[in-house]
Amino acid sequence: MHPVTLTHQRLTLRELLLDDVDDVHAVYGSPEATRHLSFEPRSREQVGLIVARSMVSAVAPSRTEYALAVCEADSGQLVGLARLALEGQQAATIGFAIRPDRWGIGHGSEVVQLLLALGFDVLGLHRIWAARSPENAASRAVLERAGLVEEGRIRDHVHVRGAWRDSIVHSVLENEWTRPTQASARR
Numbered sequence: 549m550h551p552v553t554l555t556h557q558r559l560t561l562r563e564l565l566l567d568d569v570d571d572v573h574a575v576y577g578s579p580e581a582t583r584h585l586s587f588e589p590r591s592r593e594q595v596g597l598i599v600a601r602s603m604v605s606a607v608a609p610s611r612t613e614y615a616l617a618v619c620e621a622d623s624g625q626l627v628g629l630a631r632l633a634l635e636g637q638q639a640a641t642i643g644f645a646i647r648p649d650r651w652g653i654g655h656g657s658e659v660v661q662l663l664l665a666l667g668f669d670v671l672g673l674h675r676i677w678a679a680r681s682p683e684n685a686a687s688r689a690v691l692e693r694a695g696l697v698e699e700g701r702i703r704d705h706v707h708v709r710g711a712w713r714d715s716i717v718h719s720v721l722e723n724e725w726t727r728p729t730q731a732s733a734r735r
């Protein structure tokens with residue numbers, strides 16, 4: 549499916565544009581935002597390549613990757629990234645990151661709900677899962693609030709910052725997902 553534009557309460561998911569590179573770099577180039585991720589802070593040049601690759605994958609004949617901009621709906625400001633990648637049978641993995649100066653106001657929780665709406669309502673998936681660092685308490689909080697239950701540990705899942713790191717896996721099935729109402733998702 550292309551193009552994706554999904555809005556919930558305060559946030560919109562939309563396709564990435566070349567003009568987004570500086571705003572994406574504010575997230576992927578940030579040591580704080582990438583502390584628990586599977587990669588080290590990216591240079592602006594690396595972010596340019598990521599955005600370009602995402603734009604190409606967005607128009608692939610059988611699209612398997614949705615790497616999307618997270619924008620505040622009222623201002624249009626890009627404040628994060630959201631990714632859903634199809635894999636296996638009617639299943640996908642999700643990832644997300646918000647600019648550190650916008651943490652703690654509910655954006656992460658809303659992005660997860662938007663990704664679940666994309667996966668279940670738009671793409672008709674059965675299972676959506678995410679892998680987080682065992683130390684990533686904020687990610688655990690937003691995943692659990694959205695109904696993704698902890699289902700286990702992948703040992704030595706990623707090699708990052710010179711060492712192997714386990715991941716904790718969370719998942720939700722289509723029949724378990726409670727679609728948020730406009731009122732209940734607002735914090």
Ligand SMILES: CC(C)(COP(=O)(O)OP(=O)(O)OC[C@H]1O[C@@H](n2cnc3c(N)ncnc32)[C@H](O)[C@@H]1OP(=O)(O)O)[C@@H](O)C(=O)NCCC(=O)NCCS
Pocket residue numbers: 580581582584585643644645646647650651652653654655656657658678679680681684685686687689690
């Ligand atoms: C994870 C992330 C998206 C959360 O975004 P956010 O906009 O702050 O999320 P919300 O405001 O919706 O909720 C954050 C929750 O984490 C909790 N939290 C934040 N830091 C925490 C910490 N150090 N320990 C425990 N809980 C913490 C908050 O209390 C809040 O939970 P609550 O509402 O139950 O109190 C954001 O921290 C981020 O972008 N991190 C870097 C990238 C990343 O780790 N992505 C996840 C990859 S799996």
